[in-house]
Amino acid sequence: MKKIKAFFKNEKLWYPFHVLSHPADGYYEIRHREMGSVPVAILLVFIYSLCFSFNRIYSSFVVNEIDERTVNALTEMIAVFMLYFLFCVGNWSITAVMGGEGRFKDILVVVGYALLPMILTTIPAIFISQGIAANEEAFYTIIITLGTAYGLFIGLIGIMTIHNFTLGKTIITLFLTFVAMFIIIFILIMITDLVSQVYNFFYSIYLELLYRT
């Protein structure tokens, strides 16, 4: 209990907001003064996935092209978390060999905290969407776009800061990160396929033995 409380200490809990206004300093302190907290980052990812689904379900149909009956918040949450971990693992595996200084938990924190602007803009955007008619969609789109753009911006700064990279190198590593993500997905699919083949092999032996007796 104490430990959990320590994770969500007041200053750590509100630190993402400090990062929001001081990205470079904030991320520097996360790397070097232990100001970040992985549980807070995961909490932010959790809230973000909720916002993501809420936006798809509750945005006014003037701006929302999605059939809300097809939205499943749980599957979307699993997808968001998988993408989050996939990106973090990919980035970590690339930066580890390219001389990045960031630890895995720093990457988790950076990416998690970078979702805060999107959380903060999505919820007002949902409310605004309820009050707009056609031709006024710009209000909604601008807010969403600003949130996403700022999120990407501080994410980029964060990756740069924790690894102590230049901007060019960061962009190269980001590109390689996506390549790594694809390789990971490929390997995962291949492993599941192979495992299922092995399983089927033994299962057919089992069936054969079962029917012989």
Next chain:
Amino acid sequence: MNKRIKSIVLAAILILGIMVQDLAAFATTVPYDSYNYDYWDDIVYTPAPFIPYKSFGGDDFKLDGTSIGKFSSPQDVYVAEDGVYVCDTGNKRIVKLSLDLKSCLEIIDNAGGTAFDQPYGVYVSSQNWLYIAEKTQKCVWVLDENREVQLCIKDPKSEIIGEGFDFTPLKVSVDYANRVYVVCAGKTEGILVFDSEGNFTSFFGTISVTISVWERIWRKLSTKAQRAKQVLYIPTEFTNLDVDPDGFVYTTNIDSAGTQAVMKLNPKGQDVIRLGEKGKIAGDLSIDGSGDYAGASRIVDVVYRGHGIYTVLDQKRGRVFTYDSEGNMLYIFGGLGSQEGTFNMPVAVEELGNKIIVLDAGRNELMLFNQTEYGALIDEAVGLRYDGDEAQAVEIWKKVLKLDENYELANDGIGKAYLTAGDNAQAMKYLKLAMDKKYYSIAFRRYRNEWLKKNLGGILTGLIVLIVVIVVLKNVINKKRGKSVVKEGLL
């Protein structure tokens, strides 16, 4: 005791009643799915707009006491004022049936002594002349009401037609001015138009070819020898046509992309059809997949049914689609199969009263479909709207909604009526169900303005009160602090 028997009897009657109801439901089960597409192009199943009524194989009809024999791959049917004309291609004859489809009135197998060889299309003009497209004799026979040859349109001559022009008429239509429109096999230039004397006037409604950017790049990259072997980009052929009372020509063509298979040509030959919200008039919208059953619908016939409503026939999946003048899909029914009421090789569609006739060249049958209440209500409401009588249409739309809650056009119609009546809240409710962003926004804007007008006073008062309270509180707090400061100072 008596009571008990009574209750048992009552229960038995109830159970029986439920069973009978079930049986009744079973009896009306149609052999095909009827559905429509919603805003997201997903399939929504609907009640059946038409149900199979009866099919006629030809041998049911008698002329002078003898059966006329089975149809043999009939290719066309036309409903005129005095009868139903079936183009019985395999038997080399035109069969005229009575409008109630109980007897055969006439068999026409020659034009002035020349026996037909392969009559492929039939049409009856307003002056009761019979137009027959002869495929192998390469001409269009025009017979008057006494079956005398009035005209034989063949071998069109014109500057725009090259030598050795192969005139193979498949389908024919005539407008109010006795202009003759002929669909020819293998003619990509368009529909041939002849005047009432049978002289060729022009081509009509040529389909333009669209080449995608990718195809263009690909062609640029390939050598001349390769290019010669590639598929030629020629426009598709017309498959059929119908002329409405105002002289607009509805044509169908095969569109493998599934975008536009129906055109409505004005007298100048320009396409004036409205493609609707989806931007497509080509039958089925979900055409993905592989295999024979996937791909765009093969629209082979069209019939104009009045009030801007027209029905087209898909040979690929045996579906009958109905659209209104704005390009909205009204309903879909029909399907391929071997059950009664399904098709094998549908070739032509016609309207007989409020029934729909589909001619099947594979089963050699004339199939009749009865309109259900659902289909009739939709037709009526669309007709009223076409005539500008929207208020009256609303009542019908409400009845449609009782049968099919998901019907977007009904919701739209009701919503728009509420909008004109000034009931913005109700309008918003229905227009949202209809996914009509444009009109929903109009209703919403009005609603928003009304709400603001009503509540602006309250909001502003609240705001002022809030500001005053904050200012006062601040003063009080400041005073308190000031006092405490003073106190501290005193101490």
